[in-house]
Amino acid sequence: MVYKAEYLWLDGNTPSAHLRSKTKVIADGDTPPIWGFDGSSTQQAEGDSSDVVLNPVLTVADPIRGGNNVIVMNETLLPDMSPHPSNTRAACEAASNTYSKYDTWFGIEQEYTFFDGNAPLGWPEGGFPAPQGDYYCAVGSDVIFGRDIVEEHMDACIEAGLHIAGINAEVMPGQWEFQIGPVAAPQVADELWIARWLLSRISENYGVTVSLAAKPVQGDWNGAGAHTNFSTNEMRENYDACIAAAEALGTKTTEHIAAYGAGIEDRLTGLHETASYKDFSYGVSDRGASIRIPWQVARDKKGYIEDRRPNANVDPYMSTRMIIETVCGAASR
Numbered sequence: 001m002v003y004k005a006e007y008l009w010l011d012g013n014t015p016s017a018h019l020r021s022k023t024k025v026i027a028d029g030d031t032p033p034i035w036g037f038d039g040s041s042t043q044q045a046e047g048d049s050s051d052v053v054l055n056p057v058l059t060v061a062d063p064i065r066g067g068n069n070v071i072v073m074n075e076t077l078l079p080d081m082s083p084h085p086s087n088t089r090a091a092c093e094a095a096s097n098t099y100s101k102y103d104t105w106f107g108i109e110q111e112y113t114f115f116d117g118n119a120p121l122g123w124p125e126g127g128f129p130a131p132q133g134d135y136y137c138a139v140g141s142d143v144i145f146g147r148d149i150v151e152e153h154m155d156a157c158i159e160a161g162l163h164i165a166g167i168n169a170e171v172m173p174g175q176w177e178f179q180i181g182p183v184a185a186p187q188v189a190d191e192l193w194i195a196r197w198l199l200s201r202i203s204e205n206y207g208v209t210v211s212l213a214a215k216p217v218q219g220d221w222n223g224a225g226a227h228t229n230f231s232t233n234e235m236r237e238n239y240d241a242c243i244a245a246a247e248a249l250g251t252k253t254t255e256h257i258a259a260y261g262a263g264i265e266d267r268l269t270g271l272h273e274t275a276s277y278k279d280f281s282y283g284v285s286d287r288g289a290s291i292r293i294p295w296q297v298a299r300d301k302k303g304y305i306e307d308r309r310p311n312a313n314v315d316p317y318m319s320t321r322m323i324i325e326t327v328c329g330a331a332s333r
């Protein structure tokens with residue numbers, strides 16, 4: 001007999017990579033092998049040397065097809081088996097290995113917005129819903145849009161064995177969040193990309209699309225972020241290491257903002273629970289700071305901190321790599 005393996009990878013789209021996938025039918029007993037695709041159709045190659053290699057990095061149960069079918073996250077390689085230029089995972093894995101003694105964990109809060117055609121799901125035709133205030137974590141069909149998809153997606157993530165930590169309705173109507181973690185990099189990013197794929201795939205069945213845009217609606221509406229909570233083993237033991245991590249992030253603000261997703265200037269305005277991308281600040285319980293120290297962490301004098309800057313459309317291989325290099329780099333000096 002055979003099973004189906006859905007191979008996922010990131011394309012060469014700029015400024016944000018998109019997910020692509022195709023199916024391989026594999027004999028029972030065989031593991032998903034190295035495979036390939038036509039890079040000239042994904043902005044990853046010229047037509048005359050178009051082969052790009054798919055190298056499996058994480059295989060999980062496929063909750064869409066069920067049975068013994070699987071989803072396979074891949075990194076892209078050149079035919080000589082070196083990382084493809086669009087492969088951001090290789091550098092993430094290298095940073096994680098370089099600083100493995102810090103045992104860094106990440107918990108990423110993925111915000112996103114459902115769209116029904118050109119408007120967020122649940123928004124009135126050609127107009128706007130009531131202003132923000134009653135939507136966050138709400139109940140009721142006048143304020144909640146898309147819950148069936150959200151529930152189905154959460155169950156799918158659990159069935160796939162992803163480390164999904166929870167879900168919640170967000171501040172803007174039609175906007176939601178799920179969290180993946182705490183897990184080490186690059187696995188947390190592998191899992192987040194699979195969870196993103198599952199969300200769009202399940203939404204197909206509802207005729208709805210998923211936007212990771214940082215500011216899906218201009219004006220007085222919240223943007224969508226990917227708050228990135230992280231800890232090293234030192235931070236999980238002592239508060240000074242948590243403060244040192246926040247201080248270290250403050251020394252590399254330009255580099256981090258550049259790696260945190262397209263359109264970040266439109267989202268980090270200083271309004272709507274953000275700090276301006278031009279400023280850097282950290283504080284206990286402060287949702288208007290770049291970095292928030294959760295109140296329990298200040299009380300327990302150990303734990304983790306939250307980088308609130310990454311966009312919903314961030315490549316988590318890039319954001320986690322930057323955090324590891326900056327925070328662990330400073331800690332080891």
Ligand code: ADP
Binds near residue numbers: 227
């Ligand atoms: P918020 O209060 O900002 O909405 P959430 O509850 O949505 O926070 O997300 C917090 C995330 O932090 C979760 O994914 C959780 O798994 C993660 N987390 C908890 N402890 C740690 C830790 N020690 N290191 C890294 N991440 C952590």
Ligand code: MN
Binds near residue numbers: 109177
């Ligand atoms: Mn959250």
Ligand code: MN
Binds near residue numbers: 109170177
């Ligand atoms: Mn949120």
Ligand code: MN
Binds near residue numbers: 109
């Ligand atoms: Mn948060």
